[in-house]
Amino acid sequence: MKKETDKERILREFMQEHFPYAEFKKAGVFTKEMRNDYAAQAEVICHQLGYKTVFEYGSVELRCHVSYVGERPLHIDENGQLKPEPFITVIPSIYD
Numbered sequence: 777m778k779k780e781t782d783k784e785r786i787l788r789e790f791m792q793e794h795f796p797y798a799e800f801k802k803a804g805v806f807t808k809e810m811r812n813d814y815a816a817q818a819e820v821i822c823h824q825l826g827y828k829t830v831f832e833y834g835s836v837e838l839r840c841h842v843s844y845v846g847e848r849p850l851h852i853d854e855n856g857q858l859k860p861e862p863f864i865t866v867i868p869s870i871y872d
């Protein structure tokens with residue numbers, strides 16, 4: 777059995793953390809042949825999202841406007857206070 781390199785281990789851990797195989801297979805993104813083939817999975821993700829490398833995933837903070845019908849749901853803010861969900865949702869970079 778071939779020993780896993782550091783590069784392969786880092787890719788495997790990143791893919792497992794951010795792109796769970798079972799959920800992506802169920803959604804039709806990954807095939808059964810891609811199970812444990814993290815390079816093939818990363819290639820599909822890069823193709824689908826237009827990345828040069830899968831490690832670009834989550835590198836940029838996203839801000840999106842969310843519209844609600846009726847009352848906004850509640851959430852706990854960064855100060856531990858219960859407040860209505862803001863209209864602008866910020867998804868920070870995973871590298872921050």
